[in-house]
């Protein structure tokens with residue numbers, strides 16, 4: 225059991241987390257924190273992730289949680305996953321979508337030259353899969369009235385982040401699916417939200433070109449600093465609990481205040497010093513920069 229305070233927020237609840245891979249995964253931390261808050265947990269991922277990740281270790285830490293193999297881009301897999309889940313658990317109280325992947329990012333394709341088959345795959349894996357999970361959970365009667373559905377997003381859905389490429393488009397789709405489902409699910413008291421999380425060192429996150437720089441920049445721009453995967457899981461638990469029954473159709477920033485900042489003193493100082501240091505300005509290709517007045 226956990227070495228830090230827990231509150232039994234999810235006592236008596238059952239849920240499934242799609243997407244834990246290893247200890248760094250946001251989904252891993254959410255599954256573990258939900259279990260530690262009293263929930264019964266099932267875990268799901270694609271077959272390759274079960275081979276290469278440490279999912280059995282997580283299952284062990286979550287009270288021998290059932291592990292369900294499912295490719296969230298395949299209707300038959302998702303259908304079967306909810307049939308199996310219902311057989312093992314009955315209908316669940318929460319579903320967490322912690323899934324994302326872009327082949328265009330992995331292969332560092334410039335945005336102007338995206339491979340469209342990979343682009344479709346990014347949208348399918350990282351966006352449309354949320355629609356599919358909700359759809360098959362409903363068709364199979366696998367989610368209870370009053371339940372909670374949660375997915376993970378990033379601020380690149382709304383603002384430009386050069387290197388986030390087609391994942392920004394996928395996150396816009398993801399957040400839009402949340403809004404489209406919101407009123408429909410509300411008829412059964414089910415809520416659906418995204419958490420927009422700080423850059424976090426995970427397999428998917430650190431595959432983004434320039435991730436280290438983005439992580440540092442974001443930390444300097446966030447009054448409370450970047451949020452970790454564990455902190456994200458702590459927040460997620462509240463959204464799966466009965467304490468947030470009227471929160472739905474929201475994209476909730478969990479980013480140390482980053483999304484509300486224009487500029488921070490450390491970033492202003494850093495930019496100013498760098499621009500007036502000739503060697504440094506040359507190193508970052510800004511030697512010809514002249515401030516406009």
Ligand SMILES: NC(=O)c1ccc[n+]([C@@H]2O[C@H](COP(=O)([O-])OP(=O)(O)OC[C@H]3O[C@@H](n4cnc5c(N)ncnc54)[C@H](O)[C@@H]3O)[C@@H](O)[C@H]2O)c1
Nearest residue numbers: 243245249250273296322323324376423424426427428429
């Ligand atoms: N790491 C970050 O900086 C960051 C920031 C904001 C949001 N997020 C989001 O958090 C979520 C979890 O990512 P993470 O950063 O923990 O990385 P991660 O690599 O640990 O998790 C991504 C998971 O998606 C799974 N996946 C890929 N294709 C799949 C498919 N077809 N079906 C089912 N599962 C599939 C992978 O196996 C992996 O377990 C993603 O939606 C990601 O975009 C991450």
